[in-house]
Amino acid sequence: MAATIDRDLDQQLSSLRQQRGDMVRIEDVGEVVRSLLTTLSGEVSTADLKLYQEVEALSDYIHKAKAELAQLRPDDIQARYIASATDELDAIVGATENATNIILDTAEGLQELSSELTPEQAQRLTNATTQIFEACNFQDITGQRITKVVRALKHIEERIESLIAVFGPEMAARSSHAPGTPESAEEEVVQPTDEDLLNGPQLPEKAHDQAAIDALFDNG
Amino acid sequence: MAVDKNMNILIVDDYKTMLRIIRNLLRQLGFVNIEEATDGSMALQMLRAGNFGLIISDWNMEPMTGLQLLREVRSDPKLKSTPFIMVTAESKTENVIAAKEAGVSNYIVKPFNAETLQGKMVSVLGEF
Numbered sequence: 461m462a463a464t465i466d467r468d469l470d471q472q473l474s475s476l477r478q479q480r481g482d483m484v485r486i487e488d489v490g491e492v493v494r495s496l497l498t499t500l501s502g503e504v505s506t507a508d509l510k511l512y513q514e515v516e517a518l519s520d521y522i523h524k525a526k527a528e529l530a531q532l533r534p535d536d537i538q539a540r541y542i543a544s545a546t547d548e549l550d551a552i553v554g555a556t557e558n559a560t561n562i563i564l565d566t567a568e569g570l571q572e573l574s575s576e577l578t579p580e581q582a583q584r585l586t587n588a589t590t591q592i593f594e595a596c597n598f599q600d601i602t603g604q605r606i607t608k609v610v611r612a613l614k615h616i617e618e619r620i621e622s623l624i625a626v627f628g629p630e631m632a633a634r635s636s637h638a639p640g641t642p643e644s645a646e647e648e649v650v651q652p653t654d655e656d657l658l659n660g661p662q663l664p665e666k667a668h669d670q671a672a673i674d675a676l677f678d679n680g
Numbered sequence: 681m682a683v684d685k686n687m688n689i690l691i692v693d694d695y696k697t698m699l700r701i702i703r704n705l706l707r708q709l710g711f712v713n714i715e716e717a718t719d720g721s722m723a724l725q726m727l728r729a730g731n732f733g734l735i736i737s738d739w740n741m742e743p744m745t746g747l748q749l750l751r752e753v754r755s756d757p758k759l760k761s762t763p764f765i766m767v768t769a770e771s772k773t774e775n776v777i778a779a780k781e782a783g784v785s786n787y788i789v790k791p792f793n794a795e796t797l798q799g800k801m802v803s804v805l806g807e808f
Contacts, residue, residue, distance in 0.1 A: 557697060560697050561697060561700075564697065564700050564701070564704070567704070568704065571704070571708075586708055589704075589708070590705065590708055590794045593701050593704045593705055593708075593794070594701075594705075594791075594792075594793045594794060596697065596701050597698075597701060597790060597791030597792065598791060599697050600695050600697065600698045600769070600790060600791075601769055601790055601791055603695070604740070604769055
């Protein structure tokens with residue numbers, strides 16, 4: 461009997477390996493366990509049955525966890541939120557850098573005027589521009605801090621990528637059909653709420669300039 | 681001996697805005713011959729080709745960091761006695777210890793002000 465079971469199990473496992481390699485779906489594992497339990501029916505002790513029940517419960521638990529993870533829509537977090545957050549942070553660095561350079565241009569321009577002033581006035585101007593130069597230090601520090609945050613976000617993104625890879629395309633398929641995804645949103649045409657409309661400043665490459673706004677306004 | 685305000689000073693930072701800030705502060709202290717490099721390897725080439733009385737360098741740069749630049753400077757017979765001030769946001773104890781062990785002349789933590797820069801320059805070069 462035991463030899464027959466071993467042979468059947470071997471066949472089933474070989475067939476699975478041929479079909480799926482080393483990545484086996486939880487459903488297939490469950491199928492093997494069920495088939496094993498059926499084969500063993502009447503041949504197993506109470507302790508064995510208890511063990512099989514535990515295995516089955518574990519399988520159910522994994523199924524449930526998988527479904528819950530799919531509901532979190534990790535692919536969406538990765539594609540939409542993290543990508544957007546890093547772009548926004550890059551835009552902050554770019555905008556503050558531009559502003560800092562304009563401030564420095566202006567301070568340097570003021571400093572050049574000192575030769576036209578009395579020594580006392582020139583000293584006062586120098587003191588003021590020194591303070592401007594000192595204050596512009598902030599740009600380097602904020603830039604470095606933001607770079608650290610971007611690095612942390614990229615690390616999270618990589619982890620999510622690994623999670624998606626482990627759970628397979630099945631998770632992406634489930635999450636893409638979850639309510640609120642673009643496809644389902646297209647099906648039911650819903651008026652955007654105030655909250656939907658509040659997106660904050662747009663990234664420079666996506667933003668309309670005033671001329672485009674005027675054109676939209678005039679054509680509307 | 682009085683500090684020669686005409687000496688060449690090399691400032692090294694991968695962030696161009698910071699180079700501008702330091703250059704302006706140095707000018708306000710009366711130093712006029714200021715050259716710039718954006719990483720350690722560029723700085724090393726300039727140092728070997730020129731004659732500099734002071735190096736003011738950032739730490740976090742690629743491909744050659746400020747610490748690597750410092751070690752190269754200290755191991756070069758022509759450059760080894762050039763005063764070297766590290767100006768960096770790296771403020772952990774181990775950073776300061778590593779820079780001291782590599783032979784840094786002084787250490788300024790960003791953000792800094794003109795008074796701090798002047799004070800450290802005086803401690804390295806003498807009164808000016």
